[in-house]
Amino acid sequence: MEYFRNVGPKSATLLRAAGIDSLEKLREIGAVAAYRRVKFVEPRAVSLNMLWALQGALTDRDWRDIPPAEKDRLRADAEPGGQLP
Numbered sequence: 001m002e003y004f005r006n007v008g009p010k011s012a013t014l015l016r017a018a019g020i021d022s023l024e025k026l027r028e029i030g031a032v033a034a035y036r037r038v039k040f041v042e043p044r045a046v047s048l049n050m051l052w053a054l055q056g057a058l059t060d061r062d063w064r065d066i067p068p069a070e071k072d073r074l075r076a077d078a079e080p081g082g083q084l085p
Protein backbone atom coordinates (compact mmCIF):
# COMPACT_ATOMS: atom_id res chain seq x y z
CA MET A 1 0.00 0.00 0.00
CA GLU A 2 1.20 3.45 -0.81
CA TYR A 3 1.42 5.96 1.97
CA PHE A 4 -0.32 9.26 1.51
CA ARG A 5 -0.78 12.48 3.39
CA ASN A 6 -1.58 11.94 7.09
CA VAL A 7 -1.31 8.14 6.77
CA GLY A 8 1.83 6.47 8.04
CA PRO A 9 2.76 2.80 8.45
CA LYS A 10 0.52 2.09 11.46
CA SER A 11 -2.55 3.72 9.93
CA ALA A 12 -1.84 2.01 6.61
CA THR A 13 -1.81 -1.36 8.38
CA LEU A 14 -5.17 -0.59 9.99
CA LEU A 15 -6.62 0.52 6.66
CA ARG A 16 -5.39 -2.65 4.92
CA ALA A 17 -7.00 -4.76 7.65
CA ALA A 18 -10.26 -2.98 6.82
CA GLY A 19 -9.91 -3.66 3.09
CA ILE A 20 -8.68 -0.22 2.09
CA ASP A 21 -5.43 -0.59 0.21
CA SER A 22 -5.09 2.60 -1.82
CA LEU A 23 -5.94 6.27 -1.95
CA GLU A 24 -8.30 5.45 -4.82
CA LYS A 25 -10.23 3.03 -2.59
CA LEU A 26 -10.36 5.66 0.15
CA ARG A 27 -11.73 8.19 -2.37
CA GLU A 28 -14.31 5.64 -3.50
CA ILE A 29 -15.76 5.04 -0.04
CA GLY A 30 -14.97 8.33 1.71
CA ALA A 31 -13.43 9.22 5.05
CA VAL A 32 -16.44 8.39 7.22
CA ALA A 33 -17.03 4.92 5.75
CA ALA A 34 -13.31 4.15 5.91
CA TYR A 35 -13.15 5.26 9.54
CA ARG A 36 -16.17 3.11 10.38
CA ARG A 37 -14.57 0.09 8.73
CA VAL A 38 -11.31 0.52 10.62
CA LYS A 39 -13.20 1.12 13.87
CA PHE A 40 -15.18 -2.10 13.30
CA VAL A 41 -12.06 -4.17 12.59
CA GLU A 42 -9.82 -2.62 15.28
CA PRO A 43 -12.09 -0.75 17.74
CA ARG A 44 -9.39 -0.08 20.33
CA ALA A 45 -6.70 0.93 17.87
CA VAL A 46 -8.40 3.93 16.31
CA SER A 47 -9.46 7.37 17.51
CA LEU A 48 -11.14 10.32 15.88
CA ASN A 49 -7.70 11.50 14.78
CA MET A 50 -7.90 8.74 12.16
CA LEU A 51 -11.10 10.31 10.82
CA TRP A 52 -9.45 13.71 10.59
CA ALA A 53 -6.39 12.15 8.93
CA LEU A 54 -8.51 10.39 6.32
CA GLN A 55 -10.45 13.57 5.54
CA GLY A 56 -7.16 15.43 5.26
CA ALA A 57 -5.80 12.79 2.90
CA LEU A 58 -8.84 13.19 0.67
CA THR A 59 -8.68 16.98 0.67
CA ASP A 60 -4.87 17.36 0.66
CA ARG A 61 -4.76 19.07 4.06
CA ASP A 62 -2.94 18.38 7.26
CA TRP A 63 -5.41 16.78 9.67
CA ARG A 64 -4.80 19.59 12.14
CA ASP A 65 -6.05 22.14 9.59
CA ILE A 66 -9.56 20.71 9.38
CA PRO A 67 -11.93 23.34 10.80
CA PRO A 68 -13.93 22.54 13.95
CA ALA A 69 -17.27 22.72 12.11
CA GLU A 70 -16.09 20.14 9.58
CA LYS A 71 -14.81 17.91 12.39
CA ASP A 72 -18.19 18.18 14.10
CA ARG A 73 -19.97 17.13 10.91
CA LEU A 74 -17.59 14.21 10.34
CA ARG A 75 -17.93 13.09 13.97
CA ALA A 76 -21.74 13.19 13.75
CA ASP A 77 -21.71 11.22 10.49
CA ALA A 78 -19.32 8.64 11.96
CA GLU A 79 -21.40 7.95 15.07
CA PRO A 80 -23.71 4.92 15.06
CA GLY A 81 -26.84 5.97 13.24
CA GLY A 82 -24.96 8.81 11.57
CA GLN A 83 -25.41 9.67 7.95
CA LEU A 84 -23.77 7.37 5.42
CA PRO A 85 -21.72 9.09 2.72
